[in-house]
Amino acid sequence: MRGCPVCNLDNQSVPSSPYSLIPWELKRCAGCGLVYMVNPPEYVMLEDEFAWEKTRSEEREKRRRRSPLLYDIGHGFSTIPKRLLRRDKLGVWVRRFVAPGPVLDVGCGDGSALAQLPVQFTPFGIEVSKAQAQLAQSRVASRGGRVVQADALSGMKQFEAGFFSGIIMNSYLEHEMNPRDALQLACALMKPNARLIIKVPNFDSCNRLLRGARWCGFRYPDHVNYFIPSLLTRLVRDSGFRILRARLTDHFPTSDNMWLLAEKHIS
Numbered sequence: 001m002r003g004c005p006v007c008n009l010d011n012q013s014v015p016s017s018p019y020s021l022i023p024w025e026l027k028r029c030a031g032c033g034l035v036y037m038v039n040p041p042e043y044v045m046l047e048d049e050f051a052w053e054k055t056r057s058e059e060r061e062k063r064r065r066r067s068p069l070l071y072d073i074g075h076g077f078s079t080i081p082k083r084l085l086r087r088d089k090l091g092v093w094v095r096r097f098v099a100p101g102p103v104l105d106v107g108c109g110d111g112s113a114l115a116q117l118p119v120q121f122t123p124f125g126i127e128v129s130k131a132q133a134q135l136a137q138s139r140v141a142s143r144g145g146r147v148v149q150a151d152a153l154s155g156m157k158q159f160e161a162g163f164f165s166g167i168i169m170n171s172y173l174e175h176e177m178n179p180r181d182a183l184q185l186a187c188a189l190m191k192p193n194a195r196l197i198i199k200v201p202n203f204d205s206c207n208r209l210l211r212g213a214r215w216c217g218f219r220y221p222d223h224v225n226y227f228i229p230s231l232l233t234r235l236v237r238d239s240g241f242r243i244l245r246a247r248l249t250d251h252f253p254t255s256d257n258m259w260l261l262a263e264k265h266i267s
């Protein structure tokens, strides 16, 4: 059974969280309070069987059947503007905070975010799903970058230490069963003072508090860490970074997601 990825407590004797969806068991850590999945699927199952693009469309279908009205309202109201805002925020932060050079998108999906990076950045990606990795590779090849098809930890080990100007973890860290290892590896791959941009769902969002188990941030078995701002900050800081931005406007409770900007810490 997996221990808490933030404080390492094993939580063996802690009862399951009501947010569990059998066979996927969630617990709230007795030490730091993080809600996390104790029995996530192995990385190899994510390559195909539980590939994110498949489980996501199944999840959408389930939600549509369960509450068609809410689904439509939610979709009509929020999805398109949020997507635009989200894409824009990532682009704005990369342009504003990352020095020109190679940029790695960990969990790059189909590579659409990488493809939109301005020319001063060379796009690199890691993606566990075979189908998505192929698509992403086709998008970055002409820019001099490449995409590694692997889980994030194995993928990161294929790059040179001190290589990247920036690393993007956009909707990735909530999927990672070893987020501390991933952050430490990322830190090693970065140049001094390179920047890390993180976006994850915010478990403390109003929507989660209001909708409970029906919150869109719950994904089984995709999401294995349910961060809140203070615990994300703690984990990133403990992994070798200095926090540059984790303001209230970056984790406003009306948004389902939160953002964080950090810099490789040189002691």
Ligand SMILES: [Zn+2]
Pocket (backbone or CB within 6 Å): 004, 005, 006, 007, 008, 009, 029, 030, 031, 032, 033, 034
């Ligand atoms: Zn903990």
